[in-house]
Amino acid sequence: MDHIDTITALEALYGTPSEPALRKVARRMTPSYRKWIMTSRLCVLTTVGRDGTDGSPRGDDGPVVQELDTGTLAMPDWHGNNRLDSLRNIVTDGRVSLMFMVPGSNTVIRVNGTAKLTTDQNLRTRFERKGRMPATVIVIAIDEIFSQCARALLRAGLWTRDDSADVPGAGDILDEMTSGEIDGKAYDRAWTGRATETLW
Numbered sequence: 001m002d003h004i005d006t007i008t009a010l011e012a013l014y015g016t017p018s019e020p021a022l023r024k025v026a027r028r029m030t031p032s033y034r035k036w037i038m039t040s041r042l043c044v045l046t047t048v049g050r051d052g053t054d055g056s057p058r059g060d061d062g063p064v065v066q067e068l069d070t071g072t073l074a075m076p077d078w079h080g081n082n083r084l085d086s087l088r089n090i091v092t093d094g095r096v097s098l099m100f101m102v103p104g105s106n107t108v109i110r111v112n113g114t115a116k117l118t119t120d121q122n123l124r125t126r127f128e129r130k131g132r133m134p135a136t137v138i139v140i141a142i143d144e145i146f147s148q149c150a151r152a153l154l155r156a157g158l159w160t161r162d163d164s165a166d167v168p169g170a171g172d173i174l175d176e177m178t179s180g181e182i183d184g185k186a187y188d189r190a191w192t193g194r195a196t197e198t199l200w
Contacts (some may be wrong), residue, residue: 025144027071027143027144028070028145029142029145030145036107038063038067040101041064042100043058043059043064043098043099044056044057044099044101045057046096046099047086047090047093047096048095051089054089058075060076064100065098068139071141071142072139073111073140073142074123074127075140076127077136079199090115094114094115094116095113095115096114096115097111097112097113098112098140104159107147107148108153109146110145111140111145113143113144114141117137117139118136119135119137124136124137129199132200169188170187171185175187
């Protein structure tokens with residue numbers, strides 16, 4: 001199998017980016033990017049650290065981030081599984097990428113930047129839900145914002161289909177990974193109620 005191992009070879013194969021691909025990049029929030037990101041309730045947070053990379057979905061019942069200023073976003077770290085993969089990475093290597101999605105739109109907005117964790121009380125209070133606050137807030141300094149070509153979501157037909165009946169549930173996966181030590185069916189039965197109680 002042949003591998004591409006130089007940037008020169010890669011660029012020779014693909015050619016140069018189009019003018020729109022280069023000119024759509026912003027270094028700060030703009031009115032259009034702000035409207036898009038503030039409409040998004042779901043993004044994927046990607047981090048890199050000493051032990052590798054991590055991609056983590058982040059969602060909320062309103063905007064998934066808040067704008068602190070035109071160059072800074074804040075994301076609450078709500079209750080999860082406490083693996084802390086993304087947070088460990090941010091502590092050791094602040095580089096992050098985010099992909100913001102809006103149901104029904106095939107556009108994805110991407111943000112690259114650097115992040116830090118804070119336990120600042122005032123900032124945590126901004127995200128209060130039902131008397132609960134996130135343990136930490138991820139503060140992201142924006143390096144660049146740009147829209148992603150819609151072809152990937154168009155090819156996948158992401159918003160026009162439902163394939164969920166054909167995939168195993170989380171309980172099925174746990175049952176498999178523990179050779180039946182965790183009762184997957186019982187886990188799935190209890191999951192919805194448990195998750196609803198601990199969304200925030």
